[in-house]
Amino acid sequence: MSDCLFCGIIAGDIPGQIIDSDEKTVAFMDINPATPGHALVVPRKHAADLIEIEPEELEAVATAAQRLASRMDEVLEPAGFNLINSCRPAAWQTVFHFHMHVIPRYEGDPLKLPWIPGPGEGDEIAAIAEKIR
Numbered sequence: 090m091s092d093c094l095f096c097g098i099i100a101g102d103i104p105g106q107i108i109d110s111d112e113k114t115v116a117f118m119d120i121n122p123a124t125p126g127h128a129l130v131v132p133r134k135h136a137a138d139l140i141e142i143e144p145e146e147l148e149a150v151a152t153a154a155q156r157l158a159s160r161m162d163e164v165l166e167p168a169g170f171n172l173i174n175s176c177r178p179a180a181w182q183t184v185f186h187f188h189m190h191v192i193p194r195y196e197g198d199p200l201k202l203p204w205i206p207g208p209g210e211g212d213e214i215a216a217i218a219e220k221i222r
């Protein structure tokens with residue numbers, strides 16, 4: 090896609106700190122890191138989001154994200170990781186080329202996700218589960 094930021098980084102037309110790549114994926118540092126090491130893994134083949142990406146491309150991204158997390162685990166020694174994908178603006182997506190955030194976590198780091206877990210209604214959970222099934 091000619092006007093896509095991440096296609097531009099993959100093509101080398103837009104600068105990016107590329108840290109890993111394979112036949113189907115490229116990984117590069119996020120320009121606004123949530124924590125030190127925050128990176129993005131993208132498929133080379135443009136797909137807008139989780140619903141559009143083909144399963145084999147998603148599989149390649151997941152495998153690359155695991156490889157990257159393992160590498161970060163060795164060299165950055167974080168306390169843990171979050172893998173995050175946002176699909177559509179309602180879920181905070183801002184760049185419409187599928188990407189998996191790989192976010193190393195450190196004890197006491199400042200990252201807060203806007204999600205306050207609280208108990209759900211059993212009946213409501215069951216009814217939604219039935220709809221999905």
Ligand code: 5GP
Nearest residue numbers: 094105117118119120121175181182183184
């Ligand atoms: P989203 O909000 O769609 O889940 O994530 C998009 C991510 O892309 C954000 O974390 C943002 O910081 C990152 N980003 C936006 N523009 C650029 C850029 O030009 N270069 C890089 N490396 N990352 C970018």
Ligand code: ZN
Nearest residue numbers: 093096135186
């Ligand atoms: Zn793209």
